[in-house]
Amino acid sequence: MSKIIDLRKSVFEICQEYPELPDLLFELGFHDIVKPGMLHTAGRFMTIPKGAAMKKIDLEHIKSMLEDRGFQVTGFQEKGGCL
Secondary structure (H helix, E strand, C coil): CCEEEECCCEHHHHHHHCCCHHHHHHHHCCHHHHCCCCCCCHHHCCEHHHHHHHHCCCHHHHHHHHHHCCEEEECEECCCEEC
């Protein structure tokens, strides 16, 4: 079974599906994700691309790291970021 991450979903939704994801996102520079309550508040409307833009983290780098960790990334368009 593939682990599929749809970048159009909220961070909260994705982390509910894959509990290991907050640690990976922390490694990528999303340090606020481990603050108490952050995932349950901002995470409900924040997507990975929106967070990447706010934190100035290259979305291509995020996609690459997730793929290296065995995830299939959807909702991503090469030249424009997200679909």
